[in-house]
Amino acid sequence: MEENKYEGLNLPNYNIPEDIQNVVSVTTLDRLYNWGRRWSVWPLMFGLACCAIEMIAAQAARYDMARFGMEVMRPTPRQADMMLVSGTVTKKMLPALIRLYNQMPEPKYVVAMGACASSGGPFKEGYNVVAGIDKFLPVDVYIPGCPPTPQALIAGLIKLQEKIDKQSIRKVRWYQKGKADPNYVPMPILGPDLIDVRRNAEYKEAAARKEGAA
Amino acid sequence: MTAPASTQILDLAARFPDVVSTDARPGFSGFIVKKENLVEVATALRDEFGYDLLSTVTGVDYPAENKMEVVYHAFRTIGGPGIVFKTQADRVEPIEVPSLINVWHGADFQERETWDLMGIKFTGHPDLRRILMWEGFEGHPLRKDWKEAFFEEETKPFKSRWPEGNHLYAEFRNPYRDNLNFPSGFDPEQYQPQTEDQLYFSLERSSIKPKDADLKTDSIVVNMGPHHPSTHGVLRVAVELDGETVTSLKPVMGYLHRNHDKIGERNTYLQIMPYTDRLDYFNSMANNFGYAITVEKLMKIPVAERAEYIRVIMAELTRVQNHLIFIGMLLNDLGTLYTPALYAFEERELILDIFEAVAGARMMCNYFRFGGVVRDIPDDVMQKIKDLVHDRLPAKTDEMERFLNENEVLMARLKGMHVLNAEEAVRNSVTGPCLRAAGVPYDLRRADPYSVYDRFDFDVAVRYNGDMYDNYLIRFDEIRQSLRILEQAIKQIPQGPINSQKPQYQVRVPAGEAYGRVESPKGELGYYVVSNGKPNPYRYHVRAPSFINLTALETMCKGNKIADFVALLAMLDIVMGEVDR
Numbered sequence: 001m002e003e004n005k006y007e008g009l010n011l012p013n014y015n016i017p018e019d020i021q022n023v024v025s026v027t028t029l030d031r032l033y034n035w036g037r038r039w040s041v042w043p044l045m046f047g048l049a050c051c052a053i054e055m056i057a058a059q060a061a062r063y064d065m066a067r068f069g070m071e072v073m074r075p076t077p078r079q080a081d082m083m084l085v086s087g088t089v090t091k092k093m094l095p096a097l098i099r100l101y102n103q104m105p106e107p108k109y110v111v112a113m114g115a116c117a118s119s120g121g122p123f124k125e126g127y128n129v130v131a132g133i134d135k136f137l138p139v140d141v142y143i144p145g146c147p148p149t150p151q152a153l154i155a156g157l158i159k160l161q162e163k164i165d166k167q168s169i170r171k172v173r174w175y176q177k178g179k180a181d182p183n184y185v186p187m188p189i190l191g192p193d194l195i196d197v198r199r200n201a202e203y204k205e206a207a208a209r210k211e212g213a214a
Numbered sequence: 215m216t217a218p219a220s221t222q223i224l225d226l227a228a229r230f231p232d233v234v235s236t237d238a239r240p241g242f243s244g245f246i247v248k249k250e251n252l253v254e255v256a257t258a259l260r261d262e263f264g265y266d267l268l269s270t271v272t273g274v275d276y277p278a279e280n281k282m283e284v285v286y287h288a289f290r291t292i293g294g295p296g297i298v299f300k301t302q303a304d305r306v307e308p309i310e311v312p313s314l315i316n317v318w319h320g321a322d323f324q325e326r327e328t329w330d331l332m333g334i335k336f337t338g339h340p341d342l343r344r345i346l347m348w349e350g351f352e353g354h355p356l357r358k359d360w361k362e363a364f365f366e367e368e369t370k371p372f373k374s375r376w377p378e379g380n381h382l383y384a385e386f387r388n389p390y391r392d393n394l395n396f397p398s399g400f401d402p403e404q405y406q407p408q409t410e411d412q413l414y415f416s417l418e419r420s421s422i423k424p425k426d427a428d429l430k431t432d433s434i435v436v437n438m439g440p441h442h443p444s445t446h447g448v449l450r451v452a453v454e455l456d457g458e459t460v461t462s463l464k465p466v467m468g469y470l471h472r473n474h475d476k477i478g479e480r481n482t483y484l485q486i487m488p489y490t491d492r493l494d495y496f497n498s499m500a501n502n503f504g505y506a507i508t509v510e511k512l513m514k515i516p517v518a519e520r521a522e523y524i525r526v527i528m529a530e531l532t533r534v535q536n537h538l539i540f541i542g543m544l545l546n547d548l549g550t551l552y553t554p555a556l557y558a559f560e561e562r563e564l565i566l567d568i569f570e571a572v573a574g575a576r577m578m579c580n581y582f583r584f585g586g587v588v589r590d591i592p593d594d595v596m597q598k599i600k601d602l603v604h605d606r607l608p609a610k611t612d613e614m615e616r617f618l619n620e621n622e623v624l625m626a627r628l629k630g631m632h633v634l635n636a637e638e639a640v641r642n643s644v645t646g647p648c649l650r651a652a653g654v655p656y657d658l659r660r661a662d663p664y665s666v667y668d669r670f671d672f673d674v675a676v677r678y679n680g681d682m683y684d685n686y687l688i689r690f691d692e693i694r695q696s697l698r699i700l701e702q703a704i705k706q707i708p709q710g711p712i713n714s715q716k717p718q719y720q721v722r723v724p725a726g727e728a729y730g731r732v733e734s735p736k737g738e739l740g741y742y743v744v745s746n747g748k749p750n751p752y753r754y755h756v757r758a759p760s761f762i763n764l765t766a767l768e769t770m771c772k773g774n775k776i777a778d779f780v781a782l783l784a785m786l787d788i789v790m791g792e793v794d795r
């Protein structure tokens with residue numbers, strides 16, 4: 001039996017007798033944990049815009065994302081590990097998106113697919129467009145393109161797997177003790193424009209300055 | 215050549231001498247109707263002259279003349295050119311124009327959109343709420359004096375980018391360091407967001423309450439979406455249910471409103487082309503087509519002969535691909551999880567390969583130019599198209615039909631389940647396959663031929679029952695007809711240049727207006743462009759078939775079970791990029 005190197009579970013330099021290699025691995029807890037997660041990143045089934053179509057194409061026969069353990073699209077956030085922001089995030093959509101993110105259990109990852117999710121893309125100047133989802137959510141991987149081809153998407157997801165490989169249970173932010181849920185993003189409010197409640201003071205000050213100038 | 219959007223066949227000014235005048239501005243056509251008599255004239259147009267299909271309603275802002283104009287395009291479902299009429303209101307609040315919702319119900323969402331984005335009040339509209347933005351949003355963004363937060367200059371190319379090339383991040387220029395704009399003195403802590411009561415009241419009003427029922431039941435409101443796997447994107451629908459029966463329903467949209475119109479008016483004519491790709495992102499070629507012929511109409515330029523054929527080939531390939539996906543997705547929604555969709559995507563990939571080979575991109579082709587297309591089809595790609603059209607696609611369509619059409623479960627689910635009848639469809643301005651499945655043979659490729667469609671021999675696919683099964687089968691019919699057109703186009707395509715113009719970044723477009731429309735796979739895709747002779751359009755509006763077809767959703771679903779709603783929505787074949795623009 002060949003060494004279990006593709007899944008990267010067994011640590012190198014441990015010589016396991018040949019006849020038990022398929023049942024025994026010597027490894028660290030982190031490695032075991034990451035190995036489990038990297039092959040079962042379940043995305044939230046969630047299409048925002050044009051990029052979502054390429055996401056579907058990546059799931060379909062020719063590109064077949066299932067090879068990377070990412071084909072189990074979950075329509076409910078409570079079963080999803082990864083939010084693939086596949087398209088333009090509008091201000092009107094943002095509260096719904098944040099609510100979904102807050103409902104996802106940890107560990108959770110965010111992948112910004114395409115120019116729009118990364119920065120606003122071609123629609124950045126639009127009055128209803130959020131110029132990049134990273135203004136609200138912690139993005140793990142950005143995938144450039146408009147839309148990224150399925151190959152690019154898969155490459156981005158492999159990057160995410162590599163990122164997972166390097167994590168340690170003790171250090172990841174969601175297992176830190178004593179801090180109030182560090183991933184919770186407060187809900188923005190739809191007012192005269194989008195209100196990010198974390199920045200209220202800043203808005204107030206700028207609006208007052210504007211009044212002074214007027 | 216395409217027929218002009220409106221011709222003066224009908225002399226409306228003679229019929230209504232004091233009320234209607236001919237629009238005499240250079241480059242403009244149609245009639246200007248006094249707003250007090252608008253309903254009267256519109257009723258006459260519908261009943262006396264047979265303009266039964268209202269295509270678009272949109273507004274144009276003329277701050278220099280202190281006027282707001284509402285532009286209507288109406289057509290006859292028996293075919294032929296349409297009529298354009300306008301009405302004007304002074305630009306002083308409140309700007310009011312009578313609503314035409316009682317004449318053409320298809321005006322419903324479009325009037326709401328005009329109210330939302332231009333701030334024109336339609337008196338008599340029963341449910342005039344914002345449609346794309348949220349209640350409480352500040353201002354009406356499509357007015358010429360409304361500036362977005364990242365506003366830099368009126369028109370592109372921005373001086374900071376070209377020729378100087380030293381622009382600053384948009385975030386740095388804005389006082390809020392973001393894409394935001396608050397009224398001065400705004401205090402976010404004191405702000406009370408508006409509730410959605412109005413939405414729910416609008417449901418209440420139209421609901422049917424059983425008066426004499428013994429059992430006291432309560433109706434409940436269910437919100438589906440904007441995150442829901444079967445709403446095909448970010449559509450939200452507020453449904454009022456009595457048990458499982460839908461008593462009232464209102465779509466809520468705007469979750470993908472990407473401000474096409476506003477960005478379009480800042481762009482130059484050519485810069486808009488890639489944006490049209492992103493309207494109906496399944497069919498970028500069809501979107502390009504519509505926009506190209508509209509601007510060509512304004513510029514009064516011919517299209518190179520070979521390019522006409524290339525355009526038709528691309529548009530029809532797009533249609534085949536769209537309908538295959540429709541079938542796959544419909545079956546997905548019906549519960550045949552994934553298998554048919556995977557079959558459909560396999561064929562789609564082959565068609566996308568062709569797009570990629572000619573245009574360089576799989577989905578966002580950006581392939582058409584004014585006067586032609588941007589690149590020729592290489593010989594080997596032509597051979598691929600031939601193989602697809604002659605062998606692969608017909609065989610695969612047969613295969614799908616063999617597997618699915620006679621399937622007992624499918625037939626039991628679809629047959630006899632009413633979608634729309636002809637009268638309901640026309641009243642709600644529904645176009646495309648849904649209209650044709652209801653027995654109205656209205657296909658722009660025949661009814662008002664554009665490009666070279668008049669040279670091909672094909673039938674307009676039409677079915678008469680208007681049930682789900684017909685709506686499903688008509689997609690196969692259309693694939694077959696598209697393949698027929700493709701075969702002829704491949705045979706007839708001449709050699710020659712692919713553009714009648716020199717390649718250029720900045721086109722000269724004389725002042726005037728044009729409305730161009732094509733039969734996109736989803737229905738009538740129209741563009742209304744007003745030019746004032748500058749390098750940027752003065753007004754750019756998209757008549758999106760998905761958006762307007764949604765007007766009929768309530769009619770379709772009322773009285774049906776909530777489980778049918780998913781299938782009925784799938785029948786409309788909407789794409790959110792186009793619904794919200």
Ligand code: SF4
Nearest residue numbers: 050087114115116146
């Ligand atoms: S990045 Fe491009 S393809 Fe993706 S959502 Fe934005 S516009 Fe569409």
